[in-house]
Amino acid sequence: MLIASWNINGIKARIDGLTAWLQERNPDIACLQEIKSQDETFPKKVIEDLGYHVETHGQKGFNGVALLSKEKPESVRRGLPGDESDEQARYIEGLWQTDSGPLRVASIYLPNGNPLGTAKFEYKLAWMDRLERHAEALLAHEERLILAGDYNVIPQPKDVHDPAAWLNDALFQPESRGNLRRLVHLGFADALRMTDDRAELYTFWDYQAGAWQKNNGIRIDHLLLSPEAQIVLRSVGIDKQVRSWEKPSDHVPILAELGG
């Protein structure tokens, strides 16, 4: 069972790269973020033609998340609970019944939060509080659960090429990192760190100032695994080469192979 997450930064600009990657990698479930599309205009058919079910939670112009899966989910939740007034499309969660029992996967696009000192940073922290509360409720099911997505948080200094450049950025604030750590400590594991503790394992390189060429990257896309998922984890990888494809997203896919 191969589970992937990829912030594609606009489905319309990335549809060719996405379909090529789906055919190359053949994930069972792919979580997408920043589709930047409404549900009605998302190019479902070309993805369905590759054998995937498509569930979107979109909005006009910005944000938007999706779940692509070989098997149709039994149920789908759109939106993160805890604030009925929040209209930003940043969360979609599916539940699948497999031969090994239930599998729940969420595609998460956590708020960026810049600039500091504004309502955007407060929204980020409040959104993380809501995610923590919802994650706590999900853990009580004691299922294989993966919270996958663009967390817009750099967990540790070794997850950023140039830490000093990010000291005043919302992605590297103590409050952001502390909230992520509190979420993980409910009982999750950062899948990549179960298998590889090296520095310079990045998932994002800015389009500007030759960041990719200089390997000036950050690790902000994460797969958080419940205990039931941790014990069947086989491998984790970052599809770094995708960043050098034509018209790339500024993020690359991360993947986890689960047994059982």
Added chain:
DNA sequence: ATGGTCGTAAGACGA
């Protein structure tokens, strides 16, 4: 210290 580049969707805004 500043500006640098993208995507969406048709002018800013978000990142």
